[in-house]
Amino acid sequence: MILDTLKQFKPYSISPGYHSDMILYGTESTDELIPHTTYPYQHDTAKAIQGIVHSHYQHDFVFVFIHEHSLLFQITHQNKIEAYLEYSFHEHRFIMATINEESDSLYRLLLTAINYLYNQYQIEEFADIYENWRHIDMSQHEHGQQWDANEYKYVLHIANRLIELVKEMMNQPDCFLSLHYDSVEEFMQHQHITFNTQSLCETFLFQKDPQNLLLDLQSQEKFYESLSTASYTILDINPLYSDQEKQKLPLFLQESIKDNERLYMQNRHFLDQNDFDLIKSFQRGKTWSCLYYGPSGTGKTTKLLCVAGALGLPSLKMVGSRSIDESTLFGKYVLRNGETVFEYGPLSLMMKYGGMFIFDEINMVDSDIISSLNDVLDGTKQKILDNGEIIHAHPLFRFAESMNIGYAGTNEMNLSHKSRIQNKIKISQLPIDKMAQIIVKETDIDLKTATQMASLLDAFNNVIINEGNETTQRIDLRTLLNWANKTVDLDGDVLRASLVTIISELAEEDDEILNLEDVRQILSTNGAASSVMSLIVHEFVEQEA
The missing domain is CATH 1.10.150 (DNA polymerase; domain 1)
Known part of the structure; x- marks a missing residue:
């Protein structure tokens, strides 16, 4: 994770130590009520509540940076950076680095990040915080005012949960850093980090236009259950490559793994029983080829990329056309720097390194090209290339194709090819x-x-x-x-x-x-x-x- 390296990079950082009470609870006060609210002042929850209710629409901004398997968040209050927060998808943990220990901005940052994570990636650990926050009418509180007793139970529940999470970070080694200096710009520049310029606060703290983006996932899940009597579990990412194997892949394939995993996490609630069944089959490996067919615009290619993402597989995609020949798929000799070299095609690359080859609109290509796939799709899973090399498919090679049925310019798929495809999944027009x-x-x-x-x-x-x-x-x-x-x-x-x-x-x-x-x-x-x-x-x- 990015913040893990902060300890080895100037400005130096320290663990919270004796500052922990200040970080968690703030300073003591003699106030009976929390300012701008009707809420009783209690020292053990006051700072977290203030972090929620004293947020200001024009003063607080949270930005995000997406990096491999983690998200890095930054909060600025009145144009000053106050804290950083990073969440690891694989380790399911936060790291927080705070610059101003006395500020309650760290609780605003944590709440905004959690709402973003749950809304975009549906991480169940944060469901209760998200649902309690959705019950609050944030449109009344854009200037940190008018908090009345009707919303106190939701605010108090969120505050207690945020305090628990901060405590967990502080109790784990190296999960909470208190920075000596008031800036970490040198560190961010060294890591080539550029945050998204759109603040998350507008949507994920102040609920601007909630019907537009903020999902009611309970209603959504009930809707999905009504589509089928079969019960199924939404799967987490289960990478088939080890970290060492992944490092041996070309960089563009490593990048495709990240893209596919991100796409899957964002869209897995839109997948159905057949998709999750295919993920399980592809994971086991005895089934390694599939066809998705149906009308245009029903998400066939997106579903296939999500299947790859669920298994941590790289992918290459080719869109079918009349111009595709065998060398386009498998490779050909090209002139490079005055020398003739053999350049692998996308299908032979995926056979060599493993991962999912997606042949989109396969029924747009000529029938002799379809026949050239027979050797690949047979049990031997091999191909003799034009350079004489016999390429045997990697154990993690997966073959997927999609096609639109009945449109002009498409061909009927021959029975010989159909028989070699192990799973054929029809996608109907979406409700x-x-x-x-x-x-x-x-x-x-x-x-x-x-x-x-x-x-x-x-x-x-x-x-x-x-x-x-x-x-x-x-x-x-x-x-x-x-x-x-x-x-x-x-x-x-x-x-x-x-x-x-x-x-x-x-x-x-x-x-x-x-x-x-x-x-x-x-x-x-x-x-x-x-x-x-x-x-x-x-x-x-x-x-x-």
Whole structure:
């Protein structure tokens, strides 16, 4: 972890020692009430409560830096850095480094980081803190004022839990550092650390636009349970590579492991029974090939990357097209620095080092290329390359492919290839509620608007079937995400955002549409674009009126 190295780097640091009471509880006071509240002053909880209730919307900022298997948080109060906090996903532990021992900012930092960790990664240890915090109406307290008795039980519970966590850090060797100096800029520059410029406080402390991002995970889990009678457990990351084996991988594959693990932690609540079953099978290794098929925009590739992330596997992806030949997959001779050398293709690289090769839209490639995969997918799992090398697949090699069914330009998969794929998983169109949750998570739009957008998808595609051209026009979840992102960019103007994300997809071949900026002119035409525009106007204008 980053802060572990702080002890060997100037400015020097010390353990809390006799400063522990000051760090945990602050100074004694004769006040009967905590300022700006109706809460009784009790020395053992006062500092933690003040850390929560004295937060100020314009004075407190928490920034995050994502680093391998940990997150590093920094808090500034009135433009001064006051503390750092790091959380390790693998070790499930915090390290805190405080610059101002008397400040209550460390409790604000800890609460904000916990809310971020639970919201983004669903770490169950922090569920009670997160749920108690969600019951507080933070919109009333942006200036650290107006805290009344109705919220005291939630604040007190959070304060006691935060104190427990700080005590745990202080009782563990090297988990709490009290810094001699008032700056660690030299250390951060030495480590090449640049924090995210967007403060987490706005969302994860003051609950700005809570429907937009802050998840009610209890309701979400009930929704997922309603989808299936089967019960399943959401799995933690279980890396198949040891640290020593991982270090032997090329750097770009090591980076893909981090990306895949991060993607899995952020999206594992959107996976279903089949996904977790595949993770278990790939972990055992007897099953090592799979196919995900279904409509465009249903998350096939994302699911496969999440499967890789759950197992700590690197990945390489190739998107199918007519231009792909055997050398694209397995390698070819190239001229480099005046010498002819053999360059491995992505599939042979994954066979050599292990990890997941993802062949996206595999039914877009020619049938002879599909046949060239037979040797790889047979029990021998080997391939003779153009340089004469016989490459045998690494024990951790996994092969995954995805395809969209029934779209123009795709081929029927031959039976010989199908028989070699061990697991074939069909993904259907996502339910409206689930699509809406994904749109909210990916775009920062509010839940109501996301639900309205998701509810229109089937109607849009019915228009394309009846009035448009299925071979050139397609509206799927990706299109909805573009629409939602543009709506956020345009401060909530859904109609204007639809013109360049939804309508433009349909107006390309419509000579009647003269001006893509004029909604009324689009509505006056007779094509698919006009019908879809009518659906959008009805949903977002007429029903709202």
